[in-house]
Amino acid sequence: GESVGLHLPTLSVQEGDNSIINCAYSNSASDYFIWYKQESGKGPQFIIDIRSNMDKRQGQRVTVLLNKTVKHLSLQIAATQPGDSAVYFCAENHDNYGQNFVFGPGTRLSVLP
Amino acid sequence: GAGVSQSPSNKVTEKGKDVELRCDPISGHTALYWYRQRLGQGLEFLIYFQGNSAPDKSGLPSDRFSAERTGESVSTLTIQRTQQEDSAVYLCASSLRTSGETQYFGPGTRLLVL
Numbered sequence: 001g002e003s004v005g006l007h008l009p010t011l012s013v014q015e016g017d018n019s020i021i022n023c024a025y026s027n028s029a030s031d032y033f034i035w036y037k038q039e040s041g042k043g044p045q046f047i048i049d050i051r052s053n054m055d056k057r058q059g060q061r062v063t064v065l066l067n068k069t070v071k072h073l074s075l076q077i078a079a080t081q082p083g084d085s086a087v088y089f090c091a092e093n094h095d096n097y098g099q100n101f102v103f104g105p106g107t108r109l110s111v112l113p
Numbered sequence: 114g115a116g117v118s119q120s121p122s123n124k125v126t127e128k129g130k131d132v133e134l135r136c137d138p139i140s141g142h143t144a145l146y147w148y149r150q151r152l153g154q155g156l157e158f159l160i161y162f163q164g165n166s167a168p169d170k171s172g173l174p175s176d177r178f179s180a181e182r183t184g185e186s187v188s189t190l191t192i193q194r195t196q197q198e199d200s201a202v203y204l205c206a207s208s209l210r211t212s213g214e215t216q217y218f219g220p221g222t223r224l225l226v227l
Contacts, residue, residue, distance in 0.1 A: 008154075034215060034216075036218075041220075042220055043117075043204050043218035043219050043220045044156070044204070044206075045218070046216075089155065101216065102158075103155050103156040104155065105154070105155040106155050
């Protein structure tokens with residue numbers, strides 16, 4: 001799969017600011033997308049999902065935006081907190097992939113005090 | 114209810130030994146996935162099970178890797194003749210069905226091959 005080796009893209013934000021994490025996906029026919037959060041030493045945790053018939057979905061402090069024209073997905077975190085520090089992965093799914101999702105390489109979010 | 118569980122949480126082994134990793138999916142989830150995650154990297158798909166259908170083994174990196182699942186319950190991932198490059202976190206996930214369903218992940222097994 002894709003990877004960026006040992007140097008994940010990193011986003012540093014001040015506590016209280018908003019964070020925007022971006023993801024470019026590969027298949028224009030993908031119809032379901034998920035954002036996962038992975039804290040150090042733990043497995044990925046589901047944050048929010050969106051289907052291709054929508055372009056925006058909001059959760060608690062998080063918003064996912066989908067731009068199918070440019071195959072771009074973003075995760076917005078409002079009022080970022082220290083507990084938000086983690087690696088964030090996007091995942092895309094389509095029947096043509098068979099039975100598995102394709103995961104992006106991940107972005108490390110670091111929240112500065 | 115209980116989430117996905119995996120055991121052992123950590124495993125240190127010597128090169129050339131076999132290891133067996135276990136995954137208990139969420140009850141009622143028919144789909145089960147194994148992934149490998151090397152340090153600082155993304156998720157690499159290994160194998161997928163859906164009910165009693167033949168598993169999708171397309172992600173297994175070599176014939177040293179195999180996995181089994183009994184019905185819709187426990188799965189084991191076996192790595193024979195381990196190599197240092199097998200060192201990674203092995204993650205298991207389950208979902209209600211297949212396409213278009215959220216996968217829920219276990220905490221992973223951290224494998225270190227010396």
